[in-house]
Amino acid sequence: MGRMLEVNNLSVYYDNLQAINNVSFSADEGKLIGIVGPNGAGKSTLIKAILGLEKSTNSGISAFEKSIKKARRQIAYVPQRSLIDWDFPVLVEDVVMMGRYIHLPWYKRPSKDDKNIVTEALEKVGMTEFRKRQIGELSGGQQQRVFIARALAQQATLFFLDEPFAGIDVTSEEIIINILKSLREENKTILVVHHDLSKVEEYFDQVMLVNKELIGYGEVSETFKPELLSQTYKGKIKLFKDNDQMMVVGN
Template sequence: MQTNPLSIHNMSVAYQKKPVLRNVSFEVPEGKLIGIVGPNGAGKSTLIKAALGLIPRLSGDVSIYGKPYAEQRKMVGYVPQRESVDWDFPTNALDVVMMGRYGHLGWFKRPGQAEKRFAMECLAKVGMTEFADRQISQLSGGQQQRIFLARALAQDAKLYFMDEPFVGVDAATEKAIITLLNELKMQGKTVLVVHHDLATVKEYFDWVMLLNVQLLDFGPVEQTFTADKLQQTYGGRLTILDHDNQSSMIMNTR
């Protein structure tokens, strides 16, 4: 029987007794690019961290291909928010990418030439081969993001979580990221991406999750990413404009 890459049932999370996620349940189909959208404070990053056991859950079950995450770590890749990383840590780009191989090697076995070649191939896929020996603190924000994507590739996972990979990157890096995501999809991988730019959701993703503490909807973009459902998700913070039947969305800052 085929099991889904990710299944979450009745997951709740709170910070200092304030609910951040409430009774979230969904099943993720295999081989899809999935955008997770919602207003600030909706629980998007919390969803990923709770699923990976990085923060405690009040309740709920999470399974990766039918088993607990602790038993399936090798099948999962994770790209955290760039600002959550200590970029002053004294290491170079290649070493960061090689860290993605540790789950396959075990922590006490040193990576050899085969792992180094694989890591270099991952750097090549994100256009960063020439920066392999560069200290990560000397890289631009977009370059740092590419390095973390290469590390996720080195994990050779089946399910990927990416927390705001497009934030603060240049246009070339954004194009490189979406090209990479589509390559992963072509390989049958499943990718969940926390995303803020509503204007690119239809272009970038197959499915979309609408989240605001509770799960408001989850499904194929053409069915789920509608003006009514977005208004429900964002409330008064979203204005829908319609120009010649082409809808566009503006976030209200007040």
Template sequence: MSSAIQVEDLYVSYHGNTALKDVTFSLEAGNLLGIIGPNGAGKSTLIKALLQLIPRDKGQVTFLDKTVKEIRKQVAYVPQRNDIDWDFPITVLETVLLGTYPKIGMFKRPKKNDKEWAYECLKEVGMEQFYKRQIGELSGGQQQRVFLARALAQKAELFFLDEPFVGVDLGSEETIINILKRLSNQGKTVTVVHHDLSKAENYFNKLLLINRELIGFGSVNEVFRPEIMAKAYKGQFAFMKEIGVSV
């Protein structure tokens, strides 16, 4: 079976300082992958480098045996909330409609069926009643659900989410993870930058552990082990004990 995501020898640096080095892994379609690691480990850098949102120093990345440029329409990305201009004058429904643009084209007006599809995506995340609201009027959890709806509207094969659970309420978090699991069960490939280790075992079926370089990659049982986690978190033993990892 061909890989949904294939990464070979990836290196990334900022102003001459190494951010990621020698990252190599292969992920098959239908997996729900959590990217974990300590603060400053390069989790967000990795996802942005995969999508060519930042330059790579070296390395090869393919999605379904194609380059990012070749398969861009099939890749949906949900950035961190602090990367979004919440004051931009756009409604909830208009935000979700943006997810249809890769298919219909940037300079074509959405048709009735596109608007109906966007509304259906809002219903899936439980936000249809807010469709006329300006996005800045929503709570953090509501905003994150709207941007997930935008990703759903794209009808993508690969989904990348950068810290989707930060600053959201428990109800929104449950809604989001249930949708991500459903996408995975449908054969879609979902990659999530995640910081809360206490939920990693319940949320993902694969984990990628980094601290500027790849420390562990595989099933949750293979990666979520004391000797593997300690390599990434090093001296943070008290923190690891708090989340139930015996060291």
């Protein structure tokens, strides 16, 4: 199984405060990986630092045995919805076309093939009929599906998604998780910052437990355990089993 991502000794500081402490891990191809932890644990900071969007100290981050910068075309990032200016006057199809720009020289306009890729991505997320809408006119779930379509249009191999299920409708969540699972079946690797612990066992192959440092990482069946969760959340959650399913109360 091929190695998709390697992170070694990653730390992030804000002034004198350490947001991420010496995190190391690797991710193989064909894995759907959840990144979970309490609010303020550094989950979003972790993926942004991996992508070079936050300053960090580390002894090496690589994707496909190349630097992140050299592997950029193969990496797609879907940020939190709260970080996006939804009032910007851009159409849905133009947002999705942004996923193609990384493959195009600055002087070249999108080709017929690029436009077909955008159409296919919109079809996959069920947003074809909204392609001429301004992005700010959509619901939260529809907006998230458009940004998933942008990532699909990029035709990446390694995906980072920051809380893609936060504040969206059930239909959109089902569409998105099914797309992520289909990407996994194509041997692509997806890392997802996630907040709903009740869905971890259903959604992910592996889970990363983060609270400024890496508390646990591995197969969900081996890592999503009460003792590690209690350590991650510092005892601020209650855990119990119901028909062999982990249930969580509080945060």
